[in-house]
Amino acid sequence: MQFFGECFVTFFTNYGYDKILRVAGRHFRDFLLSIDQLHDSNRFSFPKMKSPLFHVTEEDENGAVLHYKSKRRGFQQYIIGQLRACGHRFFKQEILARVQDDLSSNECNHIVFRLDFNNTSGSKTKRIVPNPKLSDVTSSTFFKVFPFSIVIDARMRIHHMGDSIKEIFPVGTVLIGRHFDDVFRLIRPDIVLEWNRIISHGRHIVFVIENRIPLRPNASIVAKKFGASSNAQLRLKGQMKTVLAWNMVVFLCRPM
Template sequence: LAEILHEGEPDLYMEFFGVCFVKFFTTYGYDKILRVAGRHFRDFLHSIDQLHDSTRFSFPKMKSPLFHVTDEDENGAVLHYKSRRRGFQRYIVGQLKECALKFFKEKILVCVRDDISTNEYTHLVFRVDFNNFTARSIERRLMQGPKLHNVTSATFFQVFPFAIVLDHQLRIVHLGTAIKNIFPVGTVLSGRALEDVFRLIRPDITLEWDKVLSYGRHIVFVIESKIPLCTNPSAVGRKFGSNNTQIRLK
């Protein structure tokens, strides 16, 4: 368009198209998903990846990008964007600005702090400036929160029967009973590397301890079993309503 109209720069039009996309999906009712993402723009930034995950049944072939907040203060946040697509930097800026204005009545400033892209991925680090007053209040509330009682491991695993405990080398230390029971009897799982038993579906990252800790704060991890499950239909079916030999866990 810039070449045809001899007016404006390509970045200007890409940002405009990002704004248009937000208006487009609003017309078809997808704004309802964004409106329940949180009360403040900060909440929206933290939940972008989960919003994409919630639409995977409507768009099963969609390869959504990864958005991840790594740092924040009362003046804004640092947002990582990772995708296999190229050239969408200003498009994302337009989307963020329009979402902030349309759904949260917030005017924001977005700039690229760093570009750590590789031949395989586009990986941009955005600094998003906005009135992030909730960051300070949340930090203060956590510091002043009531001291919780200690919980025994037996109680914890009873409440979370699908829990997976890993060590720093990402070896499986413990599995909840609900997970252990869907594997064939005698299957050795404890002590094995997580990647030997499960395949990481989302997010699209390499499995490393520091990355799991960082991304796990705000992003839903989806893993799929590599090892066939129980062949007894009733054992799997009672728990998951399916006879599949694989299972995906969040």
């Protein structure tokens, strides 16, 4: 199965899809952190594709721990072959991969891989110049710059919401103070929506959420204006950023 995984990398390279992988990042760890985004970027070309989920939970100078989830079973060696081929072909790295744990259930296949590779250059970002010291901005300015944003407190309750997001819900809908999971459904990554998990994963994972509660009656106009794929659903994609001064997390997103 590892051989077939390596062959698949050669196959899609011959059809030009290697260009997508080559812009995933400078290092192999950048590629690992963007696998889900690479799959997501192909959803319009292959609308019926049911892609697996990947996310990194730990990394050090000697490699990383990668979680793989899929409805399909028996593909862990195939995935190892793909990872080794991508590392060798695109990043000139020899990847040692092994199954560290099997957390599969009746619902899905969940495999934890330990990947050993030289991760020193990726885990320590070198800057040509030091970070400039920027002056603080007011919250009103911040939310003008990021109209698609959601502020979440440590209890996972919505503290503030950008005007562009509030506009898609019916007038009078109570959003502030509600639990985040009451209003939105987490699509990616496949993790439990808890404060500690968001803090630990939010540094390098792209989150995708979808509304649970109904949109405005004229959602056919409003939602499509913001990129909704249907009258009833709007998906938002972005990253969770910790604001230490507020002790909160800001979901900076955009419509998909």
